Amino acid sequence: SQTIHQWPATLVQPVGSPLSLECTVEGTSNPNLYWYRQAAGRGLQLLFYSVGIGQISSEVPQNLSASRPQDRQFILSSKKLLLSDSGFYLCAWRGGRNTGELFFGEGSRLTVL
Amino acid sequence: GQQVMQIPQYQHVQEGEDFTTYCNSSTTLSNIQWYKQRPGGHPVFLIQLVKSGEVKKQKRLTFQFGEAKKNSSLHITATQTTDVGTYFCAGNRDDKIIFGKGTRLHILP
Numbered sequence: 030s031q032t033i034h035q036w037p038a039t040l041v042q043p044v045g046s047p048l049s050l051e052c053t054v055e056g057t058s059n060p061n062l063y064w065y066r067q068a069a070g071r072g073l074q075l076l077f078y079s080v081g082i083g084q085i086s087s088e089v090p091q092n093l094s095a096s097r098p099q100d101r102q103f104i105l106s107s108k109k110l111l112l113s114d115s116g117f118y119l120c121a122w123r124g125g126r127n128t129g130e131l132f133f134g135e136g137s138r139l140t141v142l
Numbered sequence: 143g144q145q146v147m148q149i150p151q152y153q154h155v156q157e158g159e160d161f162t163t164y165c166n167s168s169t170t171l172s173n174i175q176w177y178k179q180r181p182g183g184h185p186v187f188l189i190q191l192v193k194s195g196e197v198k199k200q201k202r203l204t205f206q207f208g209e210a211k212k213n214s215s216l217h218i219t220a221t222q223t224t225d226v227g228t229y230f231c232a233g234n235r236d237d238k239i240i241f242g243k244g245t246r247l248h249i250l251p
Contacts, residue, residue: 061237072148072243073185073230080237088238119184123239130175130187131232131239 031056035134048107052120148242163245165231
């Protein structure tokens, strides 16, 4: 069966520090991968998505970046965090192109102080 | 860019009352999905609608997809405390999945 792992679950970082959130999927190949951010009590904002290794589409210009070094690995990074980067970051995957449900990881709660 | 708007943002209902949330897209969608997020949790898939005018039911939940494939609704009959959470619609176009802001449902006992 397919599983998705996301870590770390919680982190508190100072302004200006770097960030790395990692997401891996098991039990499937060539998934579509997504990063979403959810501010407190708000909706899900699509940040990045990837349809294959090295293929990253950015939805919102910001100080975040994403990479997909392996088929089932998706990394969200920042060189210098801002206060506004605080939120709940969710990684998700799906198997089908243009269809199919999203399976979400447990999420990473980031607080920037 | 593609936008998915969802109303209302919040809804308080007495237990046993009905609840409806509405979703509108600025563009025609390939399909639309609905998710539920419990407090502190991650979104969980409920259903996907693909065909124009499609209606699907899951027990007390009824989902509709508009004829123009630009709007959708979720109706819950006789709400229960287990229905508490935030309900999101998500519009699918190509490989992008854009979520509405969600409707947070509170159930009053």
